[in-house]
Amino acid sequence: MGARTDTRQKMLCGAIELLGERGAAGVTVDAVLARSGAPRGSVYHHFPGGRAEIMSESLTLAGDTISALITAAADRGALGVLAGIAEFWTATLLASDFEAGCPVVSVAVGGSPEDHHLQPEVANILHRWHDTLTIAITAEGVAPARAARLATMAIAGVEGAVILCRVDRSTAPLDEVVEELRVLLATAVDN
Amino acid sequence: MGARTDTRQKMLCGAIELLGERGAAGVTVDAVLARSGAPRGSVYHHFPGGRAEIMSESLTLAGDTISALITAAADRGALGVLAGIAEFWTATLLASDFEAGCPVVSVAVGGSPEDHHLQPEVANILHRWHDTLTIAITAEGVAPARAARLATMAIAGVEGAVILCRVDRSTAPLDEVVEELRVLLATAVDN
DNA sequence: GTCTATACGAAGATAGAC
DNA sequence: GTCTATCTTCGTATAGAC
Numbered sequence: 001m002g003a004r005t006d007t008r009q010k011m012l013c014g015a016i017e018l019l020g021e022r023g024a025a026g027v028t029v030d031a032v033l034a035r036s037g038a039p040r041g042s043v044y045h046h047f048p049g050g051r052a053e054i055m056s057e058s059l060t061l062a063g064d065t066i067s068a069l070i071t072a073a074a075d076r077g078a079l080g081v082l083a084g085i086a087e088f089w090t091a092t093l094l095a096s097d098f099e100a101g102c103p104v105v106s107v108a109v110g111g112s113p114e115d116h117h118l119q120p121e122v123a124n125i126l127h128r129w130h131d132t133l134t135i136a137i138t139a140e141g142v143a144p145a146r147a148a149r150l151a152t153m154a155i156a157g158v159e160g161a162v163i164l165c166r167v168d169r170s171t172a173p174l175d176e177v178v179e180e181l182r183v184l185l186a187t188a189v190d191n
Numbered sequence: 192m193g194a195r196t197d198t199r200q201k202m203l204c205g206a207i208e209l210l211g212e213r214g215a216a217g218v219t220v221d222a223v224l225a226r227s228g229a230p231r232g233s234v235y236h237h238f239p240g241g242r243a244e245i246m247s248e249s250l251t252l253a254g255d256t257i258s259a260l261i262t263a264a265a266d267r268g269a270l271g272v273l274a275g276i277a278e279f280w281t282a283t284l285l286a287s288d289f290e291a292g293c294p295v296v297s298v299a300v301g302g303s304p305e306d307h308h309l310q311p312e313v314a315n316i317l318h319r320w321h322d323t324l325t326i327a328i329t330a331e332g333v334a335p336a337r338a339a340r341l342a343t344m345a346i347a348g349v350e351g352a353v354i355l356c357r358v359d360r361s362t363a364p365l366d367e368v369v370e371e372l373r374v375l376l377a378t379a380v381d382n
Numbered sequence: 383g384t385c386t387a388t389a390c391g392a393a394g395a396t397a398g399a400c
Numbered sequence: 401g402t403c404t405a406t407c408t409t410c411g412t413a414t415a416g417a418c
Contacts, residue, residue, distance in 0.1 A: 007383090023301035025216030028411060041384035043413090050413065101300055108358050109292055109300045110214035123358050152364050153371040156351030157344060164347055167299050167314050173343050180344040184375050198401090219393060232402030235395075242394065 008046040010036040015058035019103035021096070024110035024118075027055060052117070055107075059118055062103040063125030070132050078136045078185055082154065086178045089162050090171050098169040105159050129155055140189050150188055154181055199237040201227040206249035210294035212287070215301035215309075218246060243308070246298075250309055253294040254316030261323050269327045269376060273345065277369045280353050281362050289360040296350050320346055333379050341379055345372055 014036030018027045029043055029051050047053040066088075073084030092100050107115065108122045133151035138144055157177045164173035205227035209218045220234055220242055238244040257279075264275030283291050298306065299313045324342035329335050348368045355364035 022303055023214060023216065025214065025301060026303055029413090030411070039384050040386085045383065051411090099302070101302075105354060106300055108354050109297055110216060111290070111292075111357075112213055112217055119358070126355065126358055149367040149371055152352070152355065152367045153348060156355055156364060156368050157348045158351070159354060160347030160349070160351030161343070163296060163299050163350060164317065164343065166302075167310070167317055173347060176340040176343045177347050180340055180375060183378070184371060187374070187378055220395090221393070230402055231404085236401060 007036075007038045007042050011038045011042070011046065011054065012058045012061055014038075015054050016062045016103050017100065019058060019062065019106045020092075020100040023106045024055070024115045025112055027051070027058070029054070052114075055115060055118060056121065059103065059107055059121055059125075063121070063128070066104070067125070067128050067132070070129055074132060074136045078133070078140050079182065081133060081136050082178060082181060082185070085158055086174060089158065089165075089174055093162070093165050093171055093174070098166050101166055102159055102162055105163075126155065137185070137188075140185075142188050142191075146188060150185060153184065157181055196237065198227075198229045198233050202229045202233070202237065202245065203249045203252055205229075206245050207253045207294050208291065210249060210253065210297045211283075211291040214297045215246070215306045216303055218242070218249070220245070243305070246306060246309060247312065250294065250298055250312055250316075254312070254319070257295070258316070258319050258323070261320055265323060265327045269324070269331050270373065272324060272327050273369060273372060273376070276349055277365060280349065280356075280365055284353070284356050284362055284365070289357050292357055293350055293353055296354070317346065328376070328379075331376075331380050333382075337379060341376060344375065348372055 011032055015027050015032050018031055018035060022031075032038070032054060033040060033043070044050060047057070049056075069084060069088055070081055073081045076083070104122060104125050107118050108126075111119075130148070130151050133154060134144070134148045137147035137150050142150065157180075158174070161174040161177040165171055202223055206218050206223050209222055209226060213222075223229070223245060224231060224234070235241060238248070240247075260275060260279055261272055264272045267274070295313060295316050298309050299317075302310075321339070321342050324345060325335070325339045328338035328341050333341065348371075349365070352365040352368040356362055
């Protein structure tokens with residue numbers, strides 16, 4: 001599997017940006033081209049499956065990117081993962097002037113009929129995040145069942161907070177949620 | 192200010208359902224008609240502003256409905272509100288076979304250009320929920336600043352959990368999040 | 383690999399008959 | 401109040417030139 005062309009990568013990155021900013025419905029072929037600056041003729045050359053293939057590959061790439069982030073931060077323990085995710089979203093929200101949201105959530109929420117085939121991959125991605133987080137929390141000495149619940153709480157809280165941040169055009173909701181998650185995690189570790 | 196016609200109400204309810212199930216982009220005029228069984232000719236009769244007016248009114252109605260739910264449950268204290276919200280979403284998710292999500296979140300996430308004018312109303316709705324929750328938590332003896340943070344955590348957690356429930360086709364994520372929110376609230380009240 | 387041109391369908395909106 | 405065209409725009413996809 002040789003290196004993929006630059007154009008292809010640019011298109012996928014553009015698609016991920018659009019996914020976060022405008023939701024699944026906002027990822028039109030034209031928008032991807034405009035965003036990435038890729039030439040028209042490249043679409044069906046690089047993605048024979050058309051829009052469906054662009055959606056599927058960009059979703060996978062987005063999921064892998066954040067999975068890598070979580071896994072890398074796991075070295076610093078459960079609190080490290082939390083800090084890592086918070087840093088990532090704070091930077092992403094600020095850099096986009098609060099236009100960007102989570103691309104995976106966008107697909108999960110915008111359940112249009114033509115993007116329905118992406119649901120299994122969304123579930124896959126979220127389960128991977130959950131598993132990694134659960135392991136990190138368990139390593140702190142929390143019982144597995146409780147750790148799994150805390151992992152669910154953390155993912156739901158952070159994803160919900162990112163939505164609130166966009167609406168408020170402020171990183172405050174994320175800061176507050178992370179702070180409360182830290183408190184919750186601390187009490188769980190002490191037991 | 193007389194009573195509004197049945198057709199108008201049916202269309203708005205259909206629009207709210209579509210908003211939760213397919214996101215903002217899924218609320219097309221045709222889909223609203225099909226869902227509500229309303230006649231074609233009714234669209235611009237009841238909603239001179241066309242789709243934009245349907246979106247705006249259905250969003251407001253959805254926000255008010257959930258606001259009323261929260262306010263009503265506030266009599267039972269902060270835990271009562273949490274229980275009330277949990278019951279509502281559990282019932283909604285099950286009744287829709289996990290197709291329905293939060294209509295307000297759908298608008299917040301699916302930021303298409305043509306629905307951009309709805310952002311202020313989304314912020315309004317979420318702030319109303321937040322204020323009501325903050326008051327309920329403060330009434331339990333929690334300091335105002337902490338109560339506001341807990342309210343943010345609760346809204347973010349529940350909205351995030353609803354997304355996870357849809358993806359997993361299970362109410363388990365919501366149950367887990369509500370359980371952890373209860374724990375968090377309990378420790379906050381004790382201090 | 384990239385371009386233009388075009389076919390096809392879906393969606394919003396309007397006009398005019400009933 | 402409701403219906404049937406019809407117009408326009410947009411989005412996906414394909415064909416064929418360069």
